[in-house]
Structure formats: C-alpha cells, structure tokens
Amino acid sequence: MPTALSGAVASEIVKLRSLRSTWLTAAFAMAFGLALSIADVSHIASSWPRMAAADRAQFDPVGDSLSGFSFAVLAFGVLGVLAVSSEYTTGLIRFTLLATPRRGVAYTAKTLVVGSFALLLGQLAAFGSFFIGQAFLAKQHLQVSLTDPGVFRAVFCAGLYLFAVTMVGYGLGAVLRHTAGAIASLFALVYLGYGAAKAVEGWSYLPSKLMLSNAADTLAQIQPHPPRPERVPSLTFALLDLALYLTLAGVLGAWRFTRDA
Amino acid sequence: MGTVIRCEHLTKRFGRTTAVDDLTFDVHPGRVTGFLGPNGAGKSTTIRAVLGLDTPDAGRALVGGVAYRDLQQPLRHIGALLDAGAVHRGHTARAHLSALAAAAHIRRDRIDQVLALVGLTDVATRRTGTLSLGMKQRLGIATALLGDPPLLILDEPVNGLDPEGIRWIRTLMRTLAAEGRTVLVSSHLMSEMALTADHLLVIGRGRLLADVAMADFVPPGTSLEDAYLDLTATAVDYRTQPSQGTRP
Numbered sequence: 001m002p003t004a005l006s007g008a009v010a011s012e013i014v015k016l017r018s019l020r021s022t023w024l025t026a027a028f029a030m031a032f033g034l035a036l037s038i039a040d041v042s043h044i045a046s047s048w049p050r051m052a053a054a055d056r057a058q059f060d061p062v063g064d065s066l067s068g069f070s071f072a073v074l075a076f077g078v079l080g081v082l083a084v085s086s087e088y089t090t091g092l093i094r095f096t097l098l099a100t101p102r103r104g105v106a107y108t109a110k111t112l113v114v115g116s117f118a119l120l121l122g123q124l125a126a127f128g129s130f131f132i133g134q135a136f137l138a139k140q141h142l143q144v145s146l147t148d149p150g151v152f153r154a155v156f157c158a159g160l161y162l163f164a165v166t167m168v169g170y171g172l173g174a175v176l177r178h179t180a181g182a183i184a185s186l187f188a189l190v191y192l193g194y195g196a197a198k199a200v201e202g203w204s205y206l207p208s209k210l211m212l213s214n215a216a217d218t219l220a221q222i223q224p225h226p227p228r229p230e231r232v233p234s235l236t237f238a239l240l241d242l243a244l245y246l247t248l249a250g251v252l253g254a255w256r257f258t259r260d261a
Numbered sequence: 262m263g264t265v266i267r268c269e270h271l272t273k274r275f276g277r278t279t280a281v282d283d284l285t286f287d288v289h290p291g292r293v294t295g296f297l298g299p300n301g302a303g304k305s306t307t308i309r310a311v312l313g314l315d316t317p318d319a320g321r322a323l324v325g326g327v328a329y330r331d332l333q334q335p336l337r338h339i340g341a342l343l344d345a346g347a348v349h350r351g352h353t354a355r356a357h358l359s360a361l362a363a364a365a366h367i368r369r370d371r372i373d374q375v376l377a378l379v380g381l382t383d384v385a386t387r388r389t390g391t392l393s394l395g396m397k398q399r400l401g402i403a404t405a406l407l408g409d410p411p412l413l414i415l416d417e418p419v420n421g422l423d424p425e426g427i428r429w430i431r432t433l434m435r436t437l438a439a440e441g442r443t444v445l446v447s448s449h450l451m452s453e454m455a456l457t458a459d460h461l462l463v464i465g466r467g468r469l470l471a472d473v474a475m476a477d478f479v480p481p482g483t484s485l486e487d488a489y490l491d492l493t494a495t496a497v498d499y500r501t502q503p504s505q506g507t508r509p
Contacts, residue, residue: 002366004333007363007364007365007366008364011360011361011363012360013363014359014360014363015349015356015360018351018352018353018356018360019349019352020351020388086351090347090348090349090350091343091348092347092348092349092352092357094314094347095348095357095361097314098313098314098335098341099335099360099361099364099365101313101330101331101335260314260315
C-alpha cells in the first residue's frame with residue numbers, strides 16, 4: 001500500500017544509489033580495509049616460522065584478518081556523514097521535506113535506508129576480509145573456521161562495529177548539518193577520544209571502556225589479549241557500548257532533523 | 262481540496278529580527294499573483310512558512326485550507342520552485358526527479374513528460390553540478406510541475422534564463438493560471454512582472470503594503486516600477502547612500 005513512509009523509503013534509496021560519492025566512499029572503505037588486512041595477515045603468515053613466542057601469543061586469527069578496518073572504519077563513518085550532511089550543504093533537504101513534510105517520517109525513512117546499507121556493507125567487509133585472511137593464514141595452518149568457538153561472533157560483531165560507526169557519522173551529520181564539521185567530530189570521537197580516555201586512566205578506566213575503538217578490540221577478536229586488559233570492556237559491555245552510541249546518534253539526529261532546516 | 266493559499270496573521274522571528282510581521286492575505290486561483298518586496302522584506306520567509314519549511318511563531322499558513330505538513334500528497338497539491346541550488350550536485354537531473362516522484366508515488370513516465378516540457382530531455386543523465394544556471398532553473402520548474410499540482414509557488418523563476426527562456430516561463434505561467442491553477446510568483450524584475458501578473462501582493466519589512474489588482478496598482482501613464490518604488494520608498498532596509506561626490 002502506498003504510504004508516506006514507503007514513498008520516502010523509495011526516495012531515499014534512489015538518492016543514495018544515484019550518488020557517485022556513495023559508491024566511491026564504499027569502494028574506498030572496502031579496498032583500504034581489505035588491503036591493510038591482507039598486508040597484515042600475509043606478513044604474519046610469512047614471518048610465522050621465525051616469530052618470537054611473545055609475538056605469537058598476540059596473534060588472533062580473526063582480529064588480525066580484520067585489522068585494516070580499524071583504520072578504514074573512518075571511511076564508513078564518512079559514508080554515514082555524507083548520506084545526510086550533503087542534503088543540507090546542497091539545499092536538497094528542502095525538496096526532501098517538501099516531498100515528505102512530516103519530519104519524523106522523513107528521518108525514519110532515511111535512517112532505515114542508510115542503516116540497512118551500512119549493515120550490509122559492514123558485514124560484507126567483515127566476512128569478506130575474514131575469508132580472504134584465512135586463505136593467507138592457511139599457508140601456515142593458522143586459519144580458523146566460522147564454526148570454531150567465538151569465530152562467528154567475532155566476525156559478525158566486527159561488521160556490527162563498522163555499521164555502528166557509519167551510523168555515528170550519520171547522527172553527527174544530522175546534528176551538525178555540515179560535512180567537514182561532522183567528519184572532524186567523528187575523527188575526534190573515534191581516534192582522539194581513545195587518547196583522551198587513556199590520559200585519565202589514572203583515575204578511571206570507565207572512559208576507556210566506553211571508547212568505540214576499545215569496544216572493537218573486544219568485539220572483533222576471539223581472545224583479546226591487550227597490553228592493558230583493564231582498558232578493554234567485557235563482551236557484554238562492548239555490545240552495550242555499540243547500543244549506546246547507536247541510540248545517541250539516532251536520538252540526537254532525530255531531535256535535530258525535526259527542527260527547521 | 263481548495264486552491265487558495267492563505268496566510269493568517271503569519272509572524273516569523275529570527276532572533277530579534279521580525280522577518281514576517283502579522284501578515285494576512287489570500288492567493289486566488291485562475292490568475293498570476295506577483296509577490297513583490299525589497300530585499301529582506303520577508304518574501305522567502307513567507308514562502309518557506311507556506312511550504313512548511315519554517316515553523317511560524319504566530320499565525321498560520323494554509324494550502325487549500327490545510328497546513329502544508331498535514332497534506333497527504335503535498336507534491337500533487339502544490340509545486341514549488343525554490344532557488345535553483347536546491348538540488349544535489351551529484352545527482353543527475355533524472356535522479357533528482359526520480360527521488361521526488363518516488364516519495365510522492367508519481368508514475369515514472371511523468372518524469373519524461375516534465376523533462377520534455379522544460380526542454381531538458383537531452384541533459385537528463387548529466388549531473389546537476391554540470392548544468393548551467395538556466396538549465397538548473399528549468400529543472401526547478403520541472404520539479405514544481407512533477408505532481409501536476411493545482412497550486413504553484415515560483416521564487417524568482419526567470420533568474421538565469423535567456424530571453425527565449427524568459428518568454429517561455431512567462432507563457433507557461435499565463436497558461437497555468439488560465440487552466441485555473443493558483444500561481445504565486447516572486448520577482449524583482451518589474452518589467453517582467455508587469456507582463457505576467459494579474460494581481461499583486463507587495464510586502465515591506467514583513468508587513469503587507471498592497472494586495473491589489475495590477476490594473477488598479479499602476480495608474481495610466483506610469484509604470485509598475487514607478488508605482489512599486491513609490492509604495493516601498495519607506496520600507497527599504499538596504500539602500501545605497503546618495504552620492505557625496507568623490508572629493509574630500
């Protein structure tokens with residue numbers, strides 16, 4: 001049945017699909033993440049025979065096969081930012097709101113479309129990078145299977161993390177309505193926040209546990225063994241982190257989106 | 262649904278500035294209504310309030326008796342030409358229209374119709390960032406006509422058009438009004454307005470200065486420009502100072 005929401009969803013699909021920047025950013029995020037991950041696992045595979053025991057202990061067959069995405073994640077966030085901020089910077093938002101004047105409906109449609117795309121892309125990146133990585137690790141018989149304990153969870157959660165950062169970028173884009181400002185804030189939140197939280201670890205490890213990048217360490221590895229275990233949240237805590245960021249991005253974005261453009 | 266655009270005591274403030282001040286008027290179907298006023302008079306703010314883009318601080322704006330945000334199929338009811346920049350540079354002309362057609366459940370063959378109507382068929386697959394100002398203006402008009410609406414609001418439609426385009430849009434507006442549609446056009450070009458409009462709404466500093474038939478506004482032997490400048494002489498916010506000469 002044709003409704004305002006179904007029309008708005010169809011409209012958002014056309015808008016996202018028709019932009020070259022969507023596909024360029026997605027392709028860059030995938031290529032960058034895959035290339036770095038492949039570089040990492042191929043180096044591990046080739047140097048494994050002469051690797052020190054301490055270094056071997058740091059090896060994580062899942063986490064290392066996805067390591068490139070700890071940097072490429074920023075491109076995912078940029079994708080989220082652009083999906084909404086470019087409407088404000090170009091003025092297209094006015095036609096979006098003329099076509100779908102109820103702000104809540106327009107925001108719901110956009111969030112559903114961008115969110116679905118981000119989730120798909122994130123899982124594609126995580127599972128793609130995992131399988132490619134295992135092929136490289138197989139040379140030294142270091143590979144694991146999706147059915148091994150914790151493996152599917154780690155790969156799936158890595159995809160969730162990429163999805164979450166995309167949506168954090170989306171929320172920042174909706175709140176700030178400005179591409180450069182939203183990307184700078186995203187960078188600060190994901191990377192600089194890590195350093196800031198580390199600086200206050202003398203008082204509390206809570207800020208570190210709330211950092212997305214630390215949550216990703218827990219989520220995307222089978223057996224996290226970081227140099228400072230206190231810094232890294234438990235699996236449940238890390239999942240709550242993602243939920244917290246997704247909720248904040250969604251709610252703040254909705255609050256701002258429903259204000260006059 | 263009715264075809265009258267109505268503002269009732271419409272008031273909109275931005276900080277301490279009152280952009281639109283207790284504005285009341287009706288725009289009727291079957292004629293072209295010119296919407297005039299100096300820069301900063303509140304024309305664009307009024308249009309944004311009618312289109313549900315700005316929330317009024319007091320009063321209300323109604324489209325066929327309904328607030329814009331309560332319209333079920335807004336693009337089928339009222340079409341708007343906003344400034345030509347309100348498109349995404351990365352979208353093709355066709356993608357821009359497709360996105361809006363999808364939102365309004367408008368059949369896809371209507372996209373080709375409006376593209377042909379405004380003469381953009383050949384550039385439909387070009388990204389809008391590469392279009393000239395005149396082509397973007399035509400795309401804006403195609404957007405306004407997409408839902409074949411009985412009401413139209415056109416903000417500075419001749420901006421960037423060549424003489425052939427200006428004559429085309431003039432004829433188009435006259436035709437749309439003759440079909441019984443409601444056409445509200447804002448412009449600063451008095452000579453163009455004199456050729457197009459049947460009725461005038463003049464505002465200054467957010468207040469209504471005149472709501473009058475063209476024939477009654479312009480006395481015989483004078484021009485629309487003279488009548489307009491006389492009326493708005495006290496309501497201009499931005500005016501160049503009389504020359505003091507160049508010598509110290």
